[in-house]
Amino acid sequence: MDPSLSPTTYSDELKKETWRHSLILSFQTLGVVYGRLSTAPLYVFGTIQMTDFKSNETAYEYFSFIFWTLTVVSLLKYAFIVLRADDNGEGGVFALYSLLCRHAKVGLLPNDRGTKEIMQHEEVSTLRGKVESRARKAIRNHRSSHYLMLFTALFGACMIIGDGVITPSISVLSASSGLQRLLSNIKYTSLTDAEQTISDDLKKYVPVPSACVITIGLFILQYYGTHKIGFVLAPIVTIWLLFISGLGIYNVFQWDPKIFSAISPAYMYRFVRKINKASWKSLNSILLCIAGSETMFTDLGHFSKRSIKITFVCLIYPVLVLCYAGQAAFISKHWNGTENFNHLSESVPNHLRHVFILLSLIASAVGSQATITASFSIINQCLALRCFPRVKVIHTSDKRLGQVYIPDVNWLLMALSLSVTIGFHDITRIANAAGMAIVFGMIVTTCMMSLVIALYWEKSLFVSGCFLMFFGFVEAVYVSACVLSFHKGAWYLFVISAVSFTIMLAWHYGTMKKYEFDFQNKVSTEWLTDYSPGLGVSRVPGIGLIYTDMVTGIPAFFSHFITNLPAFHQVLIFVSFKPQPVPCVPPSERYLVGRVGTKDYRIYRCIVRYGYCDQIRDTDDFEEQIISSIGEFISLEESDCESLTSPEGRMMIVGKPLLDRNALIPIHDTTSVAGSTNIANNETLTSPSGDLIERKTPVRRKKVRFLMPEGSPRMRVSVRDELQELIDARESGTAYFLGQSHLTVRHDSNFLKKFLIMAYVFLDKNCREPPVALNIPHAALVEVGMVYII
Structure with a gap:
C-alpha cells in the first residue's frame, strides 16, 4: 500500500487491481495465509481416538461434520462475509474494533474534550447529515459497553497470539510423527532383542528434536519478510496441495466411492442422536479442519480481498474436501484391522510413503507461517492503539504497510512454541489447546462482526442478530466439546492468554492514567x-x-x-x-x-x-x-x-x-x-x-x-x-x-x-x-x- 494514498484512494486502488497482480498475490497467499489450512489434514483425523471409530458409518459422520464446518465457517462466514468488513484493506479483530471506534464512538483512546474537538472535526462534518440509530446511541452513551468491546478485542488478540504459539508445535510435531512411524517399521536383523527394544524406545523420541529444529528454522526465516517468504514457500504448498488432492482422489476410487453421500446432514444427525461424552470430545479434533480460517481475515493487510478469496474458493476449498473425503474413505475400510489407521500417512500408498514424509515435514513448517504473520499483524495494531508495550516494528514492504516483522515477538513466540513441543510432546494435548484458540478467536470475530453489520453497514438488528445466532450456534457446539478437554492441554492456552491479556490491560491502563494525570x-x-x-x-x-x-x-x-x-x-x-x-x-x-x-x-x-x-x-x-x-x-x-x-x-x-x-x-x-x-x-x-x-x-x-x-x-x-x-x-x-x-x-x-x-x-x-x-x-x-x- 502506497503510504501517500488516503483510505478512499486506497479503496479505489483495490478496485483497479489488475488480474495479473491478483494472481501474483494469490500465489503468495499459498505460502503465508493457507499453509495451515492446507496442512490441517495431517492431524484432524489423527487426533481422534481410535476407539471412537465404532463402524464405517463413524467415518461418514465425521466427514459430514468436516464438510459442513468447512462450508459454513470457512467458505460462507469468512470468504463471503467477514472479508467484506475490512478496514481500508486491513483485517483482524482490531480492524473491526477500529471500525466501531469511528462509527459507534466506542473508542477508549486517551483523549480529552479538547482533543476530540481537534482530532475529530472531519468525522463530525461527514456524519452531520446522518440520523443516528438507537443502537448507536445506546452503545455510545453506556461507558460499560466501551470497555466490553475493548476487552473483547484484547481477548481476541490474545487468542491469535496463543494460536501463534501452539500452531508451530502441532503442525511440525504431527509431520514428525509420520517420520517416527516410518522408522518404527524398520527392523534390523543384526540386533538382539534387547538392542531392538532400546532402538524402538529411541525412535519414540524422534519427533520432538526434529520438530524443534524445523521450528527454529521457521522463526529464523521470518526476518526476510512476508513478500520473500510468500514466494519461497508458495511452491511448497502448491506441490503439497497437488499431492493431497491426488491422494484424496486415489483413496475415494480405491476404497469407497460412495463417501460423498456423507455430505448429507443426515449423518450429522445420526452422530448427535447417539452422542456420549467420549464421542462428543472428538469434535474438538474435527474443529481443527478450519484451523487457519481466522488468518484469512487477520492477514488481509498483507494481500488483498480478491487474492485471498480467489485462492480459497478455486483451490483450497475443493482440495481440502477431496483430501478429507479420501481419508474418510480409507478409514471406512480399515477402521477395525490396521494400526494407526486414522493418520493421513497410513492412507498413502507404500511406494509414495517416503515422498509424503519429506513433503509433510516441509509443508508443516509452512503451515505455521499464517499464525506467526497474524501475530505480527495484531500486535502491530495493538501498538498503534496503545494496548501493547513498545517493541521495534520492521516494515518489510514499501508497497503494503501491513507487512511487518517484530523481532522481539518473533523470538518470544519461538521460545514458547519450543516449550510446548518439549513439554507436551503429545499431539492430542496440543490439539486440545489449538482447538480452544481457534473457536474462541472465531467467537470474538462473530460478536464484533454482528456489531459491524448493525453499526457500520447499518443493516437491521434482525440481520445482525441472525448472523450472531447462526454462526454463534455453530461455534458454541465446538466450544462445548473443547471445554470437556480443558484439563488435557487446553489449560495451557489460557495461561498464555492470561499473561498476554494482563500485559495489554496493564499497558492500556497505565497509559490512560498517565494521560489523565498529565491532563489534570x-x-x-x-x-x-x-x-x-x-x-x-x-x-x-x-x-x-x-x-x-x-x-x-x-x-x-x-x-x-x-x-x-x-x-x-x-x-x-x-x-x-x-x-x-x-x-x-x-x-x-x-x-x-x-x-x-x-x-x-x-x-x-x-x-x-x-x-x-x-x-x-x-x-x-x-x-x-x-x-x-x-x-x-x-x-x-x-x-x-x-x-x-x-x-x-x-x-x-x-x-x-x-x-x-x-x-x-x-x-x-x-x-x-x-x-x-x-x-x-x-x-x-x-x-x-x-x-x-x-x-x-x-x-x-x-x-x-x-x-x-x-x-x-x-x-x-x-x-x-x-x-x-x-x-x-x-x-x-x-x-x-x-x-x-x-x-x-x-x-x-x-x-x-x-x-x-x-x-x-x-x-x-x-x-x-x-x-x-x-x-x-x-x-x-x-x-x-x-x-x-x-
Missing part, C-alpha cells in the same frame, strides 16, 4: 506566554521541540523544567503523536498545526496523526517534516484555508503541496554534528530540586537546511520575516524535550490498581524501544524527570 496537571498557555516574563524566563536562540501527549495546554514536565531552569528557545514547537483508528493517514492530512498565543511569541503546536499501519516513527527526517509543516502553516495562515476553531485558536491541516510556491526550500547539507543545543553544554544537568536531566554524546548525520523562496509577490513581509526567523532558529540548533515519567501508586489504592501500575512500570522500564522512536540525536536530547502519583 497541565498548565494553561497563558502561564507560558503572559506570566513567564515575570518569572525571569529568557529566550535563547534555537528551536525547542517538546514531545507530549497533550494537544491543549502546557505539559507539567515542561513547566517544571522552566521553573527550575528559566530559559527556553526563541521558537517552541509542541509535538503530539495521536493514533487514529484507521490503517493509515495520508501525508497530506497527517499534520495539524496551530499557534500557542499570539504571533509574537513564536510558539506552535503540531499534532501528528497516524494510523495503525503507518511507519512515521521509523524515519530520519522527521524534524525536517515538522519544520516544513510549520513553514507551510505560516504561509497559509493568512488565507485561513481548512481551519477550525479550537480552545487555543486556529489549527490547519498542512501537507498538501502548494500550487505556485514552497514556503521553505529544503537543501541537503553535508554530514555534520546534529542537534546542538543552547541551554547547557554539560553531559548531565541537575535542577535545583534534584531532578535529573540527561544529555548524551553527539552523533553525526545528514542535516537539511532551509532557504527562503525567491521573491514572491503574494508573500507578505510579515510572513517572510516569520519564516526567516524560523530558518535562523533552525541554524542555531534544535533541542528535544521528553518527559521521563516515574509512576507511583497511592497507599490507599486497591490491589488490582497497584498490580496494574506495577506491571506497567515494569514493562515501561524493560521496553526495547524509547517513548519517541525518532532517531533523536543524543546531543540534543533533554529528559525531564517527573513523578506521577496515580
Whole structure:
C-alpha cells in the first residue's frame, strides 16, 4: 500500500487491481495465509481416538461434520462475509474494533474534550447529515459497553497470539510423527532383542528434536519478510496441495466411492442422536479442519480481498474436501484391522510413503507461517492503539504497510512454541489447546462482526442478530466439546492468554492514567506566554521541540523544567503523536498545526496523526517534516484555508503541496554534528530540586537546511520575516524535550490498581524501544524527570 494514498484512494486502488497482480498475490497467499489450512489434514483425523471409530458409518459422520464446518465457517462466514468488513484493506479483530471506534464512538483512546474537538472535526462534518440509530446511541452513551468491546478485542488478540504459539508445535510435531512411524517399521536383523527394544524406545523420541529444529528454522526465516517468504514457500504448498488432492482422489476410487453421500446432514444427525461424552470430545479434533480460517481475515493487510478469496474458493476449498473425503474413505475400510489407521500417512500408498514424509515435514513448517504473520499483524495494531508495550516494528514492504516483522515477538513466540513441543510432546494435548484458540478467536470475530453489520453497514438488528445466532450456534457446539478437554492441554492456552491479556490491560491502563494525570496537571498557555516574563524566563536562540501527549495546554514536565531552569528557545514547537483508528493517514492530512498565543511569541503546536499501519516513527527526517509543516502553516495562515476553531485558536491541516510556491526550500547539507543545543553544554544537568536531566554524546548525520523562496509577490513581509526567523532558529540548533515519567501508586489504592501500575512500570522500564522512536540525536536530547502519583 502506497503510504501517500488516503483510505478512499486506497479503496479505489483495490478496485483497479489488475488480474495479473491478483494472481501474483494469490500465489503468495499459498505460502503465508493457507499453509495451515492446507496442512490441517495431517492431524484432524489423527487426533481422534481410535476407539471412537465404532463402524464405517463413524467415518461418514465425521466427514459430514468436516464438510459442513468447512462450508459454513470457512467458505460462507469468512470468504463471503467477514472479508467484506475490512478496514481500508486491513483485517483482524482490531480492524473491526477500529471500525466501531469511528462509527459507534466506542473508542477508549486517551483523549480529552479538547482533543476530540481537534482530532475529530472531519468525522463530525461527514456524519452531520446522518440520523443516528438507537443502537448507536445506546452503545455510545453506556461507558460499560466501551470497555466490553475493548476487552473483547484484547481477548481476541490474545487468542491469535496463543494460536501463534501452539500452531508451530502441532503442525511440525504431527509431520514428525509420520517420520517416527516410518522408522518404527524398520527392523534390523543384526540386533538382539534387547538392542531392538532400546532402538524402538529411541525412535519414540524422534519427533520432538526434529520438530524443534524445523521450528527454529521457521522463526529464523521470518526476518526476510512476508513478500520473500510468500514466494519461497508458495511452491511448497502448491506441490503439497497437488499431492493431497491426488491422494484424496486415489483413496475415494480405491476404497469407497460412495463417501460423498456423507455430505448429507443426515449423518450429522445420526452422530448427535447417539452422542456420549467420549464421542462428543472428538469434535474438538474435527474443529481443527478450519484451523487457519481466522488468518484469512487477520492477514488481509498483507494481500488483498480478491487474492485471498480467489485462492480459497478455486483451490483450497475443493482440495481440502477431496483430501478429507479420501481419508474418510480409507478409514471406512480399515477402521477395525490396521494400526494407526486414522493418520493421513497410513492412507498413502507404500511406494509414495517416503515422498509424503519429506513433503509433510516441509509443508508443516509452512503451515505455521499464517499464525506467526497474524501475530505480527495484531500486535502491530495493538501498538498503534496503545494496548501493547513498545517493541521495534520492521516494515518489510514499501508497497503494503501491513507487512511487518517484530523481532522481539518473533523470538518470544519461538521460545514458547519450543516449550510446548518439549513439554507436551503429545499431539492430542496440543490439539486440545489449538482447538480452544481457534473457536474462541472465531467467537470474538462473530460478536464484533454482528456489531459491524448493525453499526457500520447499518443493516437491521434482525440481520445482525441472525448472523450472531447462526454462526454463534455453530461455534458454541465446538466450544462445548473443547471445554470437556480443558484439563488435557487446553489449560495451557489460557495461561498464555492470561499473561498476554494482563500485559495489554496493564499497558492500556497505565497509559490512560498517565494521560489523565498529565491532563489534570497541565498548565494553561497563558502561564507560558503572559506570566513567564515575570518569572525571569529568557529566550535563547534555537528551536525547542517538546514531545507530549497533550494537544491543549502546557505539559507539567515542561513547566517544571522552566521553573527550575528559566530559559527556553526563541521558537517552541509542541509535538503530539495521536493514533487514529484507521490503517493509515495520508501525508497530506497527517499534520495539524496551530499557534500557542499570539504571533509574537513564536510558539506552535503540531499534532501528528497516524494510523495503525503507518511507519512515521521509523524515519530520519522527521524534524525536517515538522519544520516544513510549520513553514507551510505560516504561509497559509493568512488565507485561513481548512481551519477550525479550537480552545487555543486556529489549527490547519498542512501537507498538501502548494500550487505556485514552497514556503521553505529544503537543501541537503553535508554530514555534520546534529542537534546542538543552547541551554547547557554539560553531559548531565541537575535542577535545583534534584531532578535529573540527561544529555548524551553527539552523533553525526545528514542535516537539511532551509532557504527562503525567491521573491514572491503574494508573500507578505510579515510572513517572510516569520519564516526567516524560523530558518535562523533552525541554524542555531534544535533541542528535544521528553518527559521521563516515574509512576507511583497511592497507599490507599486497591490491589488490582497497584498490580496494574506495577506491571506497567515494569514493562515501561524493560521496553526495547524509547517513548519517541525518532532517531533523536543524543546531543540534543533533554529528559525531564517527573513523578506521577496515580
